[in-house]
Amino acid sequence: MKQHTIVVIPGDGIGREITAAAVRVLDAVAAKLGLQLNYQWRDAGGAAIDAVGEPLPTETVAAAMAADAVLLGAVGGPKWDNVEANLRPEQAILGLRKALKLYANLRPIRVPAALADASPLKRQAIDGLDLLIVRELVGGIYFGPKQEATLVDGVLQASDLEIYQEPEVARIVKLACEAAQLRRQSVTSVDKANVLASSRLWRKTAEKVSAAYPDVALSHLYVDNCAMQLILKPRQFDVIVTSNLFGDILSDEAAVLTGSIGMLPSASIGEGTSLYEPIHGSAPDIAGQGIANPLGTILSAALLLRYSLDCAAGAELIEAAVDKTLAQGYRTADLCQPGTTKVSTEEMTSRVLENLA
Incomplete structure (x- = not known):
């Protein structure tokens, strides 16, 4: 063996x-x-x-x-x-x-029946919650060029650069679509395309990749709206796919829906x-x-x-x-x-x- x-x-x-x-x-x-x-x-x-x-x-x-x-x-x-x-x-x-x-x-977010009352949300909003967050891990602002705090014109300034390449986005969206095929055939892609150039590339690439999965319904949400919807109506989500930074934040928010991040x-x-x-x-x-x-x-x-x-x-x-x-x-x-x-x-x-x- x-x-x-x-x-x-x-x-x-x-x-x-x-x-x-x-x-x-x-x-x-x-x-x-x-x-x-x-x-x-x-x-x-x-x-x-x-x-x-x-x-x-x-x-x-x-x-x-x-x-x-x-x-x-x-x-x-x-x-x-x-x-x-x-x-x-x-x-x-x-x-x-x-x-x-x-x-x-x-990051699977599932609420066992025994924990429905432990959630900060009402039972009717949370009972039966079962969603999956697919977070990109090796790109984005966490891995982009960084400038530690330095004086610029007498003022301390620091920066972190968000960079995504099309292949990085394509492979994570592909994985999300394949995961959705085994679940409820729905993917929500989360970005900030109304402000960020990197998010516009993300959204365009997600559309292109999802075309190969006609059985999977793709939708888009801005990250701030997604954060709100996770509280208002969390059971609407099946698979959420998003960038490194947004995924880090949203998955911690979603974790609390179970009653404790320790779960x-x-x-x-x-x-x-x-x-x-x-x-x-x-x-x-x-x-x-x-x-x-x-x-x-x-x-x-x-x-x-x-x-x-x-x-x-x-x-x-x-x-x-x-x-x-x-x-x-x-x-x-x-x-x-x-x-x-x-x-x-x-x-x-x-x-x-x-x-x-």
Whole structure:
């Protein structure tokens, strides 16, 4: 039986706690389905800065490129806020995306029935929500030329340049259309074409690519309107495809619709090894307290099984176990409400493991 190698990068803050939880769940699924999993633990982010003086060691990159999948916790924290820009922990994420050629981030936003009342929106607006945000990952303003603050005519000035090329837009829209074919055949492309030249190229390219998918309905929204519609009428969306910056912002907004950003997984895919991570941050204020929500990372492990190990059965086992655990009323502190049972990171993981059985 083939042995699958998974590189685990805990990162910073709560990263070690939540990745440990996800590995426990992966091991349980592996035992149940007869998978052979081999883990390699590597540093990145602030932990790597402390250990070797850089956020993304070459050995971490090499291990990731040779692995079947990468499971990441989170990076960053106030401890490293004042380091040089090229040494910030977040450079580890950008570096991994570039090295692994991860051009697309898939962020499923789904509200289990048990969490409908945890959302800040009314149940009738949120019940049954199931959308997918497809975010472009390696282009746009995050990777464009930057000018740190310098004096220009006696005034500090800084700049970041948004650049997109047609092939970059085409491949992400193509992926979104293919995802929609397996869902409800609807893609909403989000841009700011009334102001930005890069968005006008984005919209023109989206129209061109979508023509090859006559079974998929393509529509367009300006990013500000999309942000509003996610609150007013979130169930209108099936697949949203957008740029790096807009996708970063909109997916965090959409995550809150589930009641907690701690619930949301993501998959970054491209030409090399795929990377899986929860979309929340490192939460250094609660690190080490045993209260972090591990479900976003556990659900990221489910995506890892589905996309990288071609094990849909394992992914479905995890997702069903998480839904059952929530239906039983167990909640970490971020989701706890009257009538539910507050549990620790460890206890939540144990409940999911019980329901896997």
